[in-house]
Amino acid sequence: MYTNRKYYEPYISPFDPCKPIRVKSYSTPPNLYLGFQPPGLEQFSPREALAAGTLWKVFYDPYEKNKEG
Amino acid sequence: MKHKQLPNEYYELLEELQATDFVLLELTLYLDTHPNDIDAIKQFNEFAKLRKQLRKRYEKDYGPLLQYGLSYSSYPWNWNDTPWPWQV
Numbered sequence: 001m002y003t004n005r006k007y008y009e010p011y012i013s014p015f016d017p018c019k020p021i022r023v024k025s026y027s028t029p030p031n032l033y034l035g036f037q038p039p040g041l042e043q044f045s046p047r048e049a050l051a052a053g054t055l056w057k058v059f060y061d062p063y064e065k066n067k068e069g
Numbered sequence: 070m071k072h073k074q075l076p077n078e079y080y081e082l083l084e085e086l087q088a089t090d091f092v093l094l095e096l097t098l099y100l101d102t103h104p105n106d107i108d109a110i111k112q113f114n115e116f117a118k119l120r121k122q123l124r125k126r127y128e129k130d131y132g133p134l135l136q137y138g139l140s141y142s143s144y145p146w147n148w149n150d151t152p153w154p155w156q157v
Contacts, residue, residue: 037099039106046088046116055095 004028005066029061072151075131082127083157089120 005027012020041056049055096113103109124134133140133148142148 037103039103040108046092047084049095050084050088050091055092055099 004030004033004061025066027061027063027066030059034058075152075157079131080157082123082131086120086123086127089116089123092116093120 005025007023007025009023010021012022037056041058043049043055044052044057044060052060054060093113093116096109096116100106100109100113128134128140132143132150136148
């Protein structure tokens with residue numbers, strides 16, 4: 001399933017004392033995937049927009065905590 | 070001295086004003102890069118008109134929003150009465 005979250009595998013040193021984190025991830029903002037903003041995108045209502053921090057639904061990015069950790 | 074508690078309508082109206090301002094801000098930034106988007110311009114003017122009405126309603130009951138002649142003053146001169154914006 002398409003997601004804004006990207007994954008990478010860091011190098012794990014044999015001398016690393018802690019339990020190694022094999023796969024790490026970071027979330028990327030939606031505007032990366034949308035070049036020049038097209039007109040007529042779907043919008044939030046004013047109050048929702050104020051809470052969401054953007055007027056257009058496509059740019060809403062609450063930077064969710066990574067569920068799989 | 071007992072402070073006058075602001076009615077619930079005050080917070081309703083203030084939030085509506087803030088939401089309208091935010092939409093206007095977003096549309097302004099959008100229109101800076103999309104000057105020919107007629108629908109966005111119509112929406113902008115619509116919200117600008119709504120904002121004027123909200124401001125009139127707010128200032129009628131709760132005093133001036135801006136100073137130096139940008140808002141009318143009520144009587145007596147009370148722009149510096151509490152609650153201040155951060156106390157609201």
